[in-house]
Amino acid sequence: MKRPAFEDLPFYERPDLTSYLIHLTKNTKKEDGYSAYDNLISILEKGKIWGSSRKSGFIKGPNKAVCFMDVPFVSLKYVLNKDNTDPSRPRYEPFGVFITKEFAYKRGVRPVLYLSDAELRQLRIPREEYWRVVRFEPKGEGWISWMHEREWRSQGNLELPKKIVGVLVKDLKTAMKLQDSLKKGQNKFCTLPKTILPLSVVCQGLKYLNES
16 A cells, blocks of 8 residues: 655644644743844744753753644634733744644654653653653643643754745734845845744634734
8 A cells, every 4th residue: 555645644634733833932031132023033044943941941851952833823822822922931922933744854853752750760761862751740630731732842953944834923014024024134034934924814813913
């Protein structure tokens, strides 16, 4: 039996599946004064996504990792909720890049392992591979679970191609601002998006995104 090519997999046959992976940015104003938008621009200028550490991104072990979500665009409104986007301590903000799973897989990006601390010890996973693991502790009312993000990770930094599928921005106003910046300063960007998606349009029902 012939194995299906990547593009033949049923990503478009179910609303909960997607052929893309999303990396959302957030502000780092306490560290360097950058907004989430500034960090998106930095990714495009450098053509690289910098890996997070244990301190900056809840990554276990000694190695940094770049994190992605396997979540359909329209479902991002459930991730970009009030708690996750608190500007004083954001986990995410409505800005980011998205790449195809095919490109990601070829670059070593893989789904994470959701394991409890006990399972991590039992499986004797080398400390150098801890970047692959996300803690999953289903205990009574105190569950620790981020399985809804369907996370994928790559070790270290991730180099992007000269063109990526697209970027996500907060609203139409920001999309026009970014489009203008890309047009005027193409030479300073190592990576250019083929698409700019405003989340105020894509994520209907996410009220605060319309407040520009």
